[in-house]
């Protein structure tokens with residue numbers, strides 16, 4: 056047994072050490088605390104809130120709080136309408152809903168599931184005051200949709216506090232008449248196509264950025280500092296201009312009556328009647344986004360290349376490698392860290408990019424983020440927006456995981 | 471004087487080099503390197519040594535002149551076709567490859583078969599005593615080990631000529647000395663031709679067959695180490711190599727190959743061999759090695775005997791390094807052997823010191 060070491064005044068060494076370190080630990084925690092709080096409030100909370108919203112479904116149960124518990128006893132496969140007591144409770148619910156004006160919201164919520172609910176609920180909230188027993192007949196008299204078992208199935212399903220219907224909608228699926236899950240009909244499929252387009256366009260944009268950025272970064276890394284600083288300023292110049300201005304500039308350049316088309320026509324490369332469509336479509340989105348995201352590829356590449364001594368290439372050549380072999384076998388592998396960092400940065404920015412595709416994307420160039428924004432701002436279907444966002448997040452995480460498996464995150468070098 | 475050689479392996483003819491078109495970094499370089507020779511380019515930093523090596527390796531074009539390798543002009547031959555091995559100052563080992571892969575690289579790009587490759591890599595690794603380190607990455611090796619890998623890699627494809635640019639510059643003193651011997655032995659065992667660059671004169675003296683002393687883009691002298699040390703041809707070489715006492719003055723008399731020089735700041739006249747001075751009236755620097763000075767010589771025994779005051783004594787075990795003031799110069803160093811005869815010298819004491827005329831060389835006035 057070793058003796059417990061003590062300091063000169065008899066306190067065990069470990070205790071004394073811990074005491075000495077406590078203050079510096081506290082200091083370190085105090086230093087990061089503001090940022091931690093900020094990130095928690097501004098980043099984690101919204102993400103958790105978004106994930107919650109994509110499944111949250113309290114509204115129907117809350118507003119129709121008398122009728123929904125009774126409805127749970129109803130067997131939707133019986134082929135019968137619910138009992139009279141459900142209708143009676145529903146009438147009370149509607150009277151209360153009219154008071155606090157919540158009927159429209161429930162109607163709108165159910166309308167996502169099946170068109171027609173919005174009008175039905177507005178009408179019923181107005182008519183519930185004048186209803187008398189028997190309520191079942193009164194409701195059906197008000198609107199015969201109340202006699203449709205199918206509608207009751209939807210109501211019962213969505214009275215549960217949590218739902219996967221937003222996710223189903225985000226994946227172009229829905230409930231079939233028999234209550235099972237089925238894909239939408241051909242012309243009702245939007246989002247999968249958009250996810251796919253977002254994915255390949257982001258990959259393509261990342262690839263283009265890499266191809267364009269690699270030679271520039273190489274040039275920057277071999278030039279004397281005075282010259283490379285000047286060039287870096289040119290690379291960063293886009294950052295100093297408003298995103299909107301830059302995007303608008305692309306519109307001026309690329310539109311049918313724009314500078315490039317004028318030049319091409321003037322040189323006689325195409326007829327005046329067949330001016331190139333380079334904006335408000337996929338091409339426009341790709342051109343503008345590559346331009347905007349290029350610096351995010353250049354900077355990590357440059358910072359990695361800067362650290363590669365020129366003697367590596369010389370050594371490879373002195374060992375008998377042709378310049379090409381030396382480049383591929385010695386130089387490129389040493390830039391993998393920069394390629395990885397730049398590619399991930401550009402890809403993640405591209406996959407969530409919003410303004411540029413909205414302005415120059417037209418029909419064929421919009422991305423999933425534009426639809427998320429649409430559901431948040433126009434259709435106010437936050438649940439669907441949240442589900443789309445959550446799926447996007449999931450895709451990014453999966454790709455990130457794959458990247459880690461294949462390249463290794465540790466190899467990434469951001470600067 | 472360059473050693474003339476019938477069949478030099480490397481031949482620099484009238485090489486000039488300028489990077490900016492304004493200043494010449496290398497001014498008229500003429501140098502032959504014989505097969506099997508260990509030639510060192512020695513000079514202060516910025517004197518153009520690396521530039522010469524880079525021109526030979528093919529990484530910098532010569533502004534003027536021609537370089538011959540085995541009698542063939544190579545100015546227009548790409549670096550990878552020259553077949554010259556090279557060790558870089560920072561080793562330039564490829565960090566993403568293991569030691570083994572680093573060594574196999576030159577063999578792979580030559581299209582050598584797997585078996586032959588493995589045999590060669592193995593032999594090269596054993597030569598530098600790193601047989602067990604093949605699987606390591608360069609970053610997992612110590613500086614000395616990395617250095618040995620760099621040497622092995624430059625030799626693994628059997629080049630006739632190997633260039634080394636300050637290969638030991640990053641090592642500590644003990645390791646450096648050990649590596650000097652190892653490189654020297656490899657050179658002898660393999661019959662290589664080595665062009666070696668260093669700014670460390672003791673390294674150059676230890677390793678070389680011949681040393682080319684560079685200053686300001688010009689070879690000041692190119693000679694074997696002992697000639698360079700014993701018979702420097704100008705003040706720069708005398709000063710740069712080994713320890714040297716300098717006395718400045720003016721030639722007052724010239725007698726059969728010797729000159730008499732009146733030393734500045736005193737009326738003493740020193741007799742020295744005339745090497746690189748104009749006649750009477752010209753200024754000169756006298757050069758004298760500290761170990762050639764005798765303390766307390768008999769009168770008339772030596773041509774130059776002067777009273778000197780001991781200013782500082784440093785005990786170094788085998789000898790005592792003493793700084794004297796003599797002939798008005800207070801930085802005159804003498805190495806006194808640590809024998810009973812000289813044990814009594816004290817600081818501030820004045821004694822006679824002397825040296826022979828043939829040990830003292832009258833050189834250019836330099837700066």
Ligand SMILES: Nc1ncnc2c1ncn2[C@@H]1O[C@H](COP(=O)(O)OP(=O)(O)O)[C@@H](O)[C@H]1O
Pocket residue numbers: 489490495513514515516517518519520521522
């Ligand atoms: N690539 C280069 N571009 C411009 N000047 C250079 C370059 N390489 C070396 N020089 C200049 O040439 C001179 C000689 O350099 P160098 O050959 O590296 O000397 P050494 O190796 O003897 O220290 C120095 O003044 C240096 O500044």
Ligand SMILES: [Mg+2]
Pocket residue numbers: 519520521
């Ligand atoms: Mg150098």
